[in-house]
Amino acid sequence: MSFAMANEIVSAAEVYFDPKMIEVHSPGVAADLSIFNRGDKAQLPGIYNVEAYVNKQKVKKIALRFINAKEGTLQPVFTPEILKSLGVNTLAFTALQGNDKRELTEPLNVVIPFATAQFTFTTLRLDLSIPQAALVRQAQDYIDPQRWDDGIPVFFTSYNFSGASQRQEQGDDESSQYLNLQNGLNFGAWRLRNYSTYSASSEQHHWDNIESYAERDIKSLEARLLAGQGMTQGDLFNSLQFTGGEFYSDDAMLPNSQRGFAPVVRGEASTNAEVTIKQNGYLIAQRYVAPGPFVIDDLYPSSWSGDLDVIIKEADGSTHKFTQPFSSVPIMQRQGHLKYNAVFGRYRAADSKDKQPLFGELAVIYGASNWITPYAGTRFSDKYLALLSGLGITLSEMGSVSLDVTHARATLYEGERSEGSSWRAQYSKSLAASDTSISIGGYRYSSSGYYDFDEANHRNDDENQWQYDHKRSKFQISVQQALFSAVNFYFSAFQQNYWNSTAQSRNYMAGFNTSIASVNYSLSYSASKLEDGDSDNQLAFNVRVPLNKWLPHSWATYAYTRQKDQGAIQQTGLSGTAFADNRMSYSLQQSLSSDNQNLGTSTYAAYRSKYGNVNAGYYRQRDNVQLSYGLSGGLFIHEKGVTLSQPPGESFALIDASGASGVRVKNIPGVETDWRGFAVIPYLTSYNENRIAIDTKHLPDDVEIVQTAQEVVPTKGALVAVRFKSFQGARALVHLQREDGSPVPFGAGVVADGTSEESIVDDGGIVYLSGLKQGEPTQLSVKWGNAASQQCRAWVTVSSESSGVLSLTVPCH
Template structure:
């Protein structure tokens, strides 16, 4: 047994009675071992002995206290196995237990092995001196194997900083996570549900009610995900169950893709998205590092030395790294927008700088140079309209980034009565933005067996004008000839002579213009027309947002026109005033809306969040409409708890009153039982705290461990590092944790387990007496039989332990030297009590 195992640092502050605080002061002093070290001049080369009598003056015997390990230097620490966070070149890479040996000066050196270096993405095979070493045998100084490499251990933060030259690193993209770390999760059966209903009472004596249930059910077995999406609707004397989709899915890591079997929809990046039943294999951008998702240009240049490359956009540094002499290439920028201008600064080792600009722009279809994205679907078409044809079909699409300026894409769609092919290219116009142009040729056999062929052309444009801070997020125009049908139109149950929903042209545009700090002007427009039909669909919206002394204002106008209906126009103004000076997390709101040819409505209200973690949201509004002088009242509240989300509302006007209610959450069946949760995302985590109930999870309102010590973090980002933190300030008085955070990396749709080693028990101060009646010497190490409890004895022979189980004998081994008379054992049995910290006296024999 290693009695000098590291003393785990406390993660939680305690509020104790005044007469106990000096005990914890000396305990914290001993836990932070450098505080016991001598503050010596570094020029002293001789070994100095620290006399324990300088610390102990309570009448104890001190001649047998062994504190030699702490008297070597001001860096002296106890060797052992430590849970360590490892940083490589200032980036957190790994967290694991590492054994540390003691150097002659008392400081610690990490046992770094070639296997650990490989896990840290070091090019071990590039260094002959490393290849010759056993893969799991600790190395000497790192610089003996890799020039200029170094490792420094920060004991107080349990952090190991390893510095490795860039040339010795296996370079990965920013945000890269090794696929070997992607976690398939554990087997689980779950249902993510949302139920809502209303009860309406009218003043004319009629009543009505409605209910709606949405269920997204799932089963995880290894990497496979089985999903079912079903709904239930009840109202107007009708009851209906609908199954929207059922499918099985898993990832194909080597292809960075997902394979799906069952009912789903095709990607909509080239062809319009289609509902199908069949099989699909498609690229998944979520499996790429964050820095390689979306479009960003590849930056190329030449460095004359070990140079620092800094890339700025809009004055902000978005990338900084060091490169070796010669040509360099940077292809892992985080995309901050679809267009803009990058300022690249190359700072050489001698301090000289060179700068150049890299303008870029991208429409949504554009890919990074060398990026290949694809999808392939074989299935049976599913239509939303009864009577439509539902043929078998096959569809394939490919998109490839040729360079910073050019992306090529193509696609094909085939069925028994339909064939279409698409080809196009995206171009970066640098300062002028970016544009993509494509054409689709289609041939359709209509219901009357007549063949029709035609073309559809599309152009898309995107641009961010930095000088005026104007952003064209997308502007597109599509024109289709009279003989062109997309796949949906081709399968509608009507022949060529009656095709009134045959699309002719469509355009859309979205613009955002910054005015001054905190103010912006926005507009969006959409129009679509049809062959053989003079009606058009239109939608236009524009408005302005601004704020003044914390008060937010919005003024907006909207126009909409739907086929065969009258157009609708509205103008609205919204004002939002913070009330945090009087009521935290609350706002007063005023809205006024005028509808063309109709009434003007004014609404005054208050909204906000309450309780310590803002898990309760509320709103109250009172409205008045000028035509007829009608009034209405609207009250709403939402409460988020560990077991789900509850919401309720009340509405009242001159003619009726209505009560709304709802509940949403998840029911998760796993190997340890059933756990209820808040509404689930695609990937989620089960927290296991060894039975510690009431521990809250940071940054998720209302979430804490249930009565069995379990909780569900409802949403995680797949294929990325997700840190889960326990709020230690909310732990019950009988619970302590050795580590308050956990890192998880789930696959798409996985439920991973985050285990927190919580100590469930009381906090205890034990006064240890030797057989002769003297207290156990200061500095003695105390370790429980199962090694779950450990600490150092203070100057009065008092030992502080947390997480001591009650009504259960606990055996503790105490050691302050190597001789037989320098160690003893004690068994304590703690009874439950109402106090925060219990104090007892025990004989150590």
């Protein structure tokens, strides 16, 4: 070994520590620290889990081997397979042809000209600078489909049970129960699902099968295939229940930056330029482009409208700007994006008396340009045919509009033939100057001969009233307005008329919400009228005051409501959450009528545990007492046993903590591993990176986790397995003494029997160890050199009653 001299000239970039300083306890025995004197620039070679960034964009977390390069710096060792996963176009380089798994020990710029790699050890971040020409062109936040995880085989059920019992001073006691079951079976990419319900009351009880189907994704087409009972997509026609098959594109499989509508921005740069894109004054994207024409087609959809301001800043400091019009109705698609669905099956009518014929449906929507999205579709059966065509159009500063017409020919229930058309217009506009958004304004008019598919198959028991359910026109609008940057106002209206009838359905709602000094206020008014003539209206005012100064995570609430034909009702209450992770919620409410009569007192509490959720409520009003209760959760049967969980969502993860119980998960209240070391993360986002992190602040005393966070990318409905390696046993600070009483040298490596993990001795001869067996000795192998005199062995025995971090002194022979 070569030792640094005290008078060595050290550059300002280096951090120098004199090795002789650690000889205080071990004279003449020192470690070679020269490799550590360069801070981030040099460390020990080995395999590190690093966050890989390509051109300042995070790509993935990978385990990468590093070797020593010149001056002790660490150099990453890539394989063609790893470079391909980072977005490199490996087909463009001869050096990357052949065996995808072979290691490339030469620097990155030798393999890819002008590429560089910079590793920051303290943050375990690897920054790669790779010319755009060497990359496969991909949208930002693109995730390689090879990372999509179909998960492990599993049978599960998601249950939600609720019940109530009511006791009245005058009248019969009543009780009711309801059970909702959503069952699933996963194998490979296939998902089998069943949705059933059970309801019971004092008078009757019955089971209902809502739907059952098999489904899988077709990754290469970014689409899904469904067989069984389902619902049509509803993009062009109204959604229908059916039994049959459906094939449709799934936007959830696209990168986030490709979902929803956003225009393609095209321009030209004279130098290596910075392109900044703003909308309504807010920065939404920034890119660096090479000289020449550029295309930016991966903007996130930020709002329904609001023109884009594009600023190109050249390398010499000069700038030029232009405006890209942007306004969209829901039907609009990105340029070049095709959305489609195809259905064939038997119609499932809500009323068993209606006809339920075989039918088919085709729908296609295509983003032809930034300004035009054409779409078309058809729905047909033996006695019905509808053809639809339309356009979505951007009108620049005037907003955007979609216009379509549907022509239908139908043979009605009694054999009568009818033919007609329906015209529809939708409009959207955002006014940046006044912060106003007309999210959608729509109008539909149908001629007297036009029937929807469900109308054409509907049977009316009163033949003389056949056409009364026949829709004539429909109008709807929704407006949002921000005032003074603190008040949000909203208004929505809906009205529908019918042929051969004066009946109307309509609903109006208006209100605002605001927050002043952390106190939330809201006021709303709604009025509605149903087709049968019944009408209702309601005025509501709510206040929510935080009480954190006196009672953490709690709020005082006040509500005032007045309904048609009823007096005013006032409610005061207290609500909040409890425990460190807010796993319990509660509320107390007291109701008073306008004449100050006590209308009722209610209490409610809900608790989220690792095995499921429970809730209970109590309500009392004069002589009426009601008790409600509920239980919800999930049961998963997988290859390693049975695991209970909180109510699962669409996709989920199974945590395997190597038998460690009581391990909590960050940001998900109540979730922790069971007695076998398993837990289910109840909800993940499909086709997205989901970070699962262990809550290290609340680890059990006898558990140590090696890697505390992992990222997974589940497909829809998948149960992905996530294993966290843990050490279970006692933890101790062990002072290792050599035979002459001196401490083991600083930097010595310690490996406990039965493990492969190495710990490092500090400058006082102390090493931190975890996972030590209790009640029996554990052998330690200590090494600070290759010579026999530079190695020793020690035995540590920890009492079975011990807890916490122990302090021990043991001899090392």
